[in-house]
Amino acid sequence: MSADIVSGTPGPFIRMKGISKAFGAFRALDDVNIDIRPGEVLALLGENGAGKSTLMKILSGIHIPTGGEIDIDGVKQTIDSVKTAQQLGIILIHQELNLLDNLDVAGNIFLGREPTGRFKLVDKQKMYADAAELLKLFGLKISPQTSVSKLSIAEQQLIEIIKALSQNARVIIMDEPTSSLTLKETELLFGIISGLKAKGISVVYISHRLNEVTQIADRAIVLKDGKNSGELAREDINHDNLVKLMIGRDIFKAEQEGWAYKPEYSFEAIDISTYRYPGNKINLRLVGGEILGISGLVGAGRTELVNTFFGIHKPAGGYLRLNGADKRINTPDDAIASGIFLVPEDRRSQGIIVSMDIVQNTTLPNLGPNSSGGIISNKKENEATAKVAKELNVRAPGLTTLLKNLSGGNQQKVAIGKWLSRSPSLLIFDEPTRGVDIGAKAEIYAIMRNLAKQGVMILVVSSDMEEIINISHRILVMHEGKISGELMPADFTEENIMRHAVGL
Amino acid sequence: MKKERGIFIIFVVLCVLVSIGNPNFLGAANLKNTTRLIGIFGIFSIGSGIVIIGRGIDLAVGSVFSLVGVILSMLLVTHHVAWPLAILAVIALSLLIGWFQGTLIAKYKIQAFIVTLCGLLFYRGIARFISNDVTMGFGDGEGFAGVQYLAAGNLLGVPVPFLLMILIAVIAGIFLHRSVYGRYIFAIGRNEEAAFFSGINTNRMVLLTYVISGLLTGISGILLAFYTNAIAPSSHGNFYELYGIAAAVLGGCSLKGGEGSIAGIIIGAAMLQVIQNLVNLLGIPSSLNFAVMGIVILIGVLADKFFMGRQTTTK
Numbered sequence: 001m002s003a004d005i006v007s008g009t010p011g012p013f014i015r016m017k018g019i020s021k022a023f024g025a026f027r028a029l030d031d032v033n034i035d036i037r038p039g040e041v042l043a044l045l046g047e048n049g050a051g052k053s054t055l056m057k058i059l060s061g062i063h064i065p066t067g068g069e070i071d072i073d074g075v076k077q078t079i080d081s082v083k084t085a086q087q088l089g090i091i092l093i094h095q096e097l098n099l100l101d102n103l104d105v106a107g108n109i110f111l112g113r114e115p116t117g118r119f120k121l122v123d124k125q126k127m128y129a130d131a132a133e134l135l136k137l138f139g140l141k142i143s144p145q146t147s148v149s150k151l152s153i154a155e156q157q158l159i160e161i162i163k164a165l166s167q168n169a170r171v172i173i174m175d176e177p178t179s180s181l182t183l184k185e186t187e188l189l190f191g192i193i194s195g196l197k198a199k200g201i202s203v204v205y206i207s208h209r210l211n212e213v214t215q216i217a218d219r220a221i222v223l224k225d226g227k228n229s230g231e232l233a234r235e236d237i238n239h240d241n242l243v244k245l246m247i248g249r250d251i252f253k254a255e256q257e258g259w260a261y262k263p264e265y266s267f268e269a270i271d272i273s274t275y276r277y278p279g280n281k282i283n284l285r286l287v288g289g290e291i292l293g294i295s296g297l298v299g300a301g302r303t304e305l306v307n308t309f310f311g312i313h314k315p316a317g318g319y320l321r322l323n324g325a326d327k328r329i330n331t332p333d334d335a336i337a338s339g340i341f342l343v344p345e346d347r348r349s350q351g352i353i354v355s356m357d358i359v360q361n362t363t364l365p366n367l368g369p370n371s372s373g374g375i376i377s378n379k380k381e382n383e384a385t386a387k388v389a390k391e392l393n394v395r396a397p398g399l400t401t402l403l404k405n406l407s408g409g410n411q412q413k414v415a416i417g418k419w420l421s422r423s424p425s426l427l428i429f430d431e432p433t434r435g436v437d438i439g440a441k442a443e444i445y446a447i448m449r450n451l452a453k454q455g456v457m458i459l460v461v462s463s464d465m466e467e468i469i470n471i472s473h474r475i476l477v478m479h480e481g482k483i484s485g486e487l488m489p490a491d492f493t494e495e496n497i498m499r500h501a502v503g504l
Numbered sequence: 505m506k507k508e509r510g511i512f513i514i515f516v517v518l519c520v521l522v523s524i525g526n527p528n529f530l531g532a533a534n535l536k537n538t539t540r541l542i543g544i545f546g547i548f549s550i551g552s553g554i555v556i557i558g559r560g561i562d563l564a565v566g567s568v569f570s571l572v573g574v575i576l577s578m579l580l581v582t583h584h585v586a587w588p589l590a591i592l593a594v595i596a597l598s599l600l601i602g603w604f605q606g607t608l609i610a611k612y613k614i615q616a617f618i619v620t621l622c623g624l625l626f627y628r629g630i631a632r633f634i635s636n637d638v639t640m641g642f643g644d645g646e647g648f649a650g651v652q653y654l655a656a657g658n659l660l661g662v663p664v665p666f667l668l669m670i671l672i673a674v675i676a677g678i679f680l681h682r683s684v685y686g687r688y689i690f691a692i693g694r695n696e697e698a699a700f701f702s703g704i705n706t707n708r709m710v711l712l713t714y715v716i717s718g719l720l721t722g723i724s725g726i727l728l729a730f731y732t733n734a735i736a737p738s739s740h741g742n743f744y745e746l747y748g749i750a751a752a753v754l755g756g757c758s759l760k761g762g763e764g765s766i767a768g769i770i771i772g773a774a775m776l777q778v779i780q781n782l783v784n785l786l787g788i789p790s791s792l793n794f795a796v797m798g799i800v801i802l803i804g805v806l807a808d809k810f811f812m813g814r815q816t817t818t819k
Contacts, residue, residue, distance in 0.1 A: 332700060333703045333705060344701050351701065352698060353699070355762065356694060360687065376682060
């Protein structure tokens with residue numbers, strides 16, 4: 001490694017100037033300029049399709065640019081292959097790792113560069129010794145003879161980094177490196193990145209996770225629609241600034257103002273575990289006016305979680321806190337008394353009674369206020385139902401229409417309406433628009449937004465990606481009984497959700 | 505009341521036909537006896553019906569009659585216990601039986617059919633055992649004539665059990681059709697899961713239906729014991745649970761739960777007694793008693809389904 005790089009001079013050593021790239025008629029990059037300084041962590045950000053990956057693939061020799069030039073140490077270079085890039089010290093670690101399963105750790109690190117002895121035979125002894133040294137350098141307690149297929153994703157990623165370093169990398173490009181890492185592994189990676197910086201090696205960090213960027217980046221360059229959108233120095237890197245540059249408008253702020261949170265209302269799950277995943281503790285929190293989405297695959301434990309909040313099942317562990325006060329919720333009755341209501345997943349068998357009419361369904365959990373001395377007042381319950389039915393625009397011939405004669409959307413409105421006369425604190429919707437037509441869907445979203453505006457906490461479980469992205473202020477993704485990711489609006493993409501959902 | 509109209513018309517037609525066949529049907533003695541039996545059978549049928557509306561079943565009723573009768577006789581005749589205490593003890597026993605069966609069904613989720621079938625066998629066996637399988641009675645009623653009046657007496661010419669039934673039916677009607685708990689029982693009968701998701705303590709409500717059935721069975725059991733005045737432990741009350749179930753079904757209850765009314769159950773119970781009476785009055789061999797009853801119940805349910813348009817088969 002040459003001395004001038006280690007010296008930490010702020011001047012860039014890589015400049016990409018006026019880079020353009022077209023795939024057929026599609027212009028992926030249009031006159032993009034970036035520079036990479038020695039020993040810095042440069043975050044490269046943008047929405048999906050903004051051109052981040054394309055730009056880095058050009059730098060690492062995978063794509064050839066249609067226009068522009070790349071200077072390295074002030075010298076114009078033509079990077080026309082991965083090998084050329086590697087010789088220049090530019091290494092890209094792909095999002096999908098490129099290790100060979102059938103080789104051991106050492107074989108992967110030195111793939112294509114195996115040390116050779118006499119007769120061009122691989123000097124295995126030297127290869128394993130060198131590999132062991134590198135592994136030790138990173139504090140990895142892995143034998144160089146270990147087969148890669150036995151390593152965790154995080155360990156494989158570290159092997160990729162080691163491999164890059166063993167090639168005398170000057171800049172390591174990491175494309176979404178933490179998408180498959182646990183929190184602990186992410187911290188380990190961040191430690192290694194600090195170590196790289198200290199050695200004067202630059203890291204280009206591509207990520208959707210803005211909180212990671214704010215944590216480790218020295219500088220951020222944002223791309224939008226294949227063009228430069230802006231650049232932020234370390235002190236200016238924050239969530240709002242990043243989102244503004246990525247989306248190009250202040251959508252997050254504007255909506256946040258419209259959301260009007262009421263932090264005096266809050267719901268917290270503290271170390272809650274469900275009967276299905278008794279070993280997994282779940283913590284979450286939401287505040288008044290917030291719509292929190294829970295996404296994940298079928299069987300991830302979402303319904304079990306929200307059913308536990310509503311007292312359908314007793315929690316296997318942990319407790320709930322509502323507006324700062326601890327709550328023991330063991331039955332739906334407990335939940336209802338606390339103002340926690342659920343519009344359940346299976347409408348026809350849990351949400352409504354199809355052979356009862358609109359009035360009887362709507363007032364079933366509310367007979368207390370609609371009766372005196374235990375005797376139901378038909379007048380009161382008819383009035384209460386008429387009010388809710390009007391508010392929710394339930395379309396039916398009359399209030400004595402049986403639920404089985406209503407459309408799915410109107411049935412769902414009744415299932416929601418059951419709770420509205422009781423001023424909910426937390427309203428949980430499990431698959432709120434399953435089997436509901438588009439018109440009613442929009443109405444149900446409007447109901448949910450309207451409730452949130454009134455300060456109600458809304459928790460939405462949905463397998464419908466579009467729905468969860470559309471309605472949520474924040475999304476938690478569950479995988480095998482755990483919360484595997486949390487997404488803010490700027491990161492709401494189906495890919496992001498899916499990645500967390502499959503536990504990558 | 506629309507639902508009960510059909511069964512009521514059938515009931516009236518049946519009464520007219522019987523009185524045409526034998527004018528004695530409308531005679532004072534026959535009417536008194538029939539209404540007395542309607543009272544006794546009507547009271548426990550209300551209990552059976554409430555259980556059925558909550559999507560359950562109570563098969564133990566007949567055996568409880570035997571046990572209640574035997575114990576009542578033993579307390580009053582053998583041990584000379586004061587009748588109010590004896591009555592209280594027997595009522596407490598029938599409540600306990602209802603609570604026990606209801607707990608097994610509601611809390612431990614054992615099928616009602618199984619629990620009450622075991623009850624049917626168990627209580628009968630206990631009744632026969634403690635009585636040494638000897639027929640028991642109340643002799644001349646010395647010391648408890650007052651309570652016998654409840655079963656055998658008349659008030660203003662109307663048999664007391666019939667008046668008791670009317671009183672209980674009014675209370676049960678308000679409970680089932682006007683009160684919050686009645687609504688819960690209907691909701692549970694139609695969709696227990698949705699009722700649970702609406703915050704109803706479904707276990708407690710199901711338990712309550714069996715306790716009510718136990719209580720009303722106990723009351724009927726006391727009346728029946730005094731009415732027959734001879735309790736043969738092995739046969740007393742045999743098949744009576746089926747009278748309760750048949751009355752409920754005739755009266756519009758669905759065995760799938762969530763359907764029925766107190767008025768319907770009363771009409772159903774009355775109809776069964778008129779059919780019994782019809783067998784006697786029209787000179788039909790009494791061995792055909794059950795066959796006639798089976799046919800009439802079937803015709804009643806079919807007529808109800810096809811002519812009145814009630815959906816007895818839907819959920």
